Amino acid sequence: MxxxxxxxxxxxxxxxxxxxxxxxxxxxxxxxxxxxxxxxxxxxxxxxxxxxxxxxxxxxxxxxxxxxxxxxxxxxxxxxxxxxxxxxxxxxxxxxNVRPDRFHDLPALFRREPELAATTQRTLIMAALHTVEAYRALHGKGIAYRDINWGNIFFDPRTGDVLVCDNDNAVFEGEDAGVTGTMDFMAPELVRGDHGGRPGIQTDLHSLAVLLFLLLMNHHPLEGALALRIRCMDEKARKKLYGTDPVFLYDPGDARNRPVPEEQQTVVATWNALPPLLRDLFVQTFTDGLRHPARRVREGQWRDALSEVLDTICLCASCGRQNLTEPEGPAPRCWGCGNRVDLPPRLQLTTGTATSRSRPRSLRLGPQARMYVHHLAVEAERHDFTAVVAEVTEHPRQRGRFGITNRSADRWTARRADGSVHEVDPGRTVALSTGLQLEFGGGAEAVVRD
CATH class of the missing domain: 3.30.200.20 (Phosphorylase Kinase; domain 1)
Structure with missing residues (x-):
């Protein structure tokens, strides 16, 4: 041995x-x-x-x-x-299967290990999106993971792909098992030991939200001023913090646990840089959701919000940093340099048929922005960032002039604001202009707006 x-x-x-x-x-x-x-x-x-x-x-x-x-x-x-x-x-x-070397654990990200230094806002949002979709698939089979925490998720810092490990503790909803979770990720009713409380899909939703908050904020959602006042973080103190008196850092009705700026600068800065679309979901799940499990944010809500934010990430022209924005929101100030971010035009996209039409979604058309196959589905089961169908490209001889290049195998129809119509074959590019309409086939169409 x-x-x-x-x-x-x-x-x-x-x-x-x-x-x-x-x-x-x-x-x-x-x-x-x-x-x-x-x-x-x-x-x-x-x-x-x-x-x-x-x-x-x-x-x-x-x-x-x-x-x-x-x-x-x-x-x-x-x-x-x-x-x-x-x-x-x-x-x-x-x-x-053996875990491939390209996947790293989340604690390595929080420790800021050198091999993860190139992780971007985009790959963090992609990792969050892939995580949500993975657990959505698991819950769709009627299986509760029961111990979602930052030690069970691995991610690729280049692609945002995720890998869920330690699946041997998952059980079908309603079945009993010995593992109830990791306390700082557990739903409050499990921490308190409420009568009838048991690990399941509803408690998974709380743990998933904690994981997402840690991934995007690099901080726990319940560890603010109240945590800093604890002299000895023993089991009794932890039960109060996570179970008997949990308070969200940004609970709009209870300011007792706000982050302390002098000691918790990171979460203050990242929260301010987070689009309201995501902030609202965190507030919901860590206020009403703490007290009423049925009001926790579902996987589909996280998926739609993360996908929308991912589609509207913009680069700051002053410092080059990636900034999270919202499809219909105003231009934010860059989290890096403080300058106002110039928002590029957006592609407003709808898909489906007359009987099954998606709601419009927006893609910001910054340099090298891409549209993928999942954008053309009414509701994609899974986001695939390898299947590119369109890409914003710069004119080879005229700097600053951009177009949309057809990377699919299908011919598009383009209609300009002046009424002219022409076909866009695979590999060809149509110049970007406000009012440009594109028909991708299969009921998918889009218009360029300022």
Whole structure:
């Protein structure tokens, strides 16, 4: 045995009868140890439970999750149970895919580690959006994660892609399980231990909002002046802060827990830079939602708001920093230099048919802005930022003159404000001008507005 319960070279067997060989140990956590193992289909990760936790209930949970046969690439989902055929190591573990090196944990972002220094406002919003969509998919299958926290989400700082780990504690809604969550992410009714309170999709919504606030604000939503007054952050103090007397930093009706500017400058600055569209959702979920679980913001609301903000990110002409704006909102002052941000024209887009029409959405047409396949769907299940259908490009010989280039495989129809009409073939560009109308096919059309 080397540095763990299992030894390199040891042979285990899956419930299908395949023999796998243990390699090095990746690390350990509260429930067990994780190893690399060699299988016929390539390397996998093995989570091996500590003996006292490898009980019948955990095995039942695993069997249920594996029985889903879910293959969503945003989750390191349990694939098969593994045991020691020789019986030297009682208990069991399970196989899952190995986490690719491009994914980093969120604490590394908050620690400002050098490899994440290039993370931008855009990739943070994309990571938040992907996180919301991942949990929306999980909840759509009737499964509650029950322990959403910043240690279970990994993200790619270049693309904003996310990976959800530690899925072996998820259960189908209504089922019992031992894990109730991590206290600073838990819903107040769970922290208090209310009669009838149990982890589920509604409590997941609180944990998800805490995670989003941490991701975008780099701060916990309930840790303001009240937290700074606590001399000893013991369990009693934590229960009061997160359960018996939780107060949102920016609760409009209760100012007791406002951030202390001298010591909590980051959250003050980031909150002021956040578009009202997102601020309003945080206020809802951390005021009414703290007291009434049914009023917590749903995944679809977060998805729509994050998507709208992502589409309207603008660069400051003075310092080049990315600024979050709103589709119909005024030009903000840059969070970096304080100058007013010049808003580029916007593309107002509608999709669908006469019987199923989307509400208009706006895309700011700054340099290199892009439109994707998901923009052409009435309601996309998942945002895909690899399928580009249009891109703002600069004229090769006339600096400062921009157009929209057709990156799709379909021909568009363009109608100018003067009434002229012409076709835009794939690879061709139409000059940007106010009033320009574009028809993309399939009922998707747009108009350029100031």
């Amino acid at each position: 080397v540095n763990g319960m299992l030894a390199p070279g040891q042979t285990l067997v899956t419930e299908e009868g395949e023999r796998v060989k243990v390699a090095e140990m990746f690390g350990s956590g509260g429930q067990g140890e994780v190893y690399r193992v060699h299988t016929r289909k390539g390397d996998r990760a093995l989570k091996w439970y500590y003996p006292q936790l490898a009980d019948a209930r955990q095995r039942q949970i695993l069997d249920g999750l594996i029985g889903c046969s879910w293959s969503d690439d945003r989750f390191l989902w349990p694939q098969t149970v593994v045991v020691d055929p020789d019986g030297r190591h009682p208990g069991f573990g399970y196989l899952m």
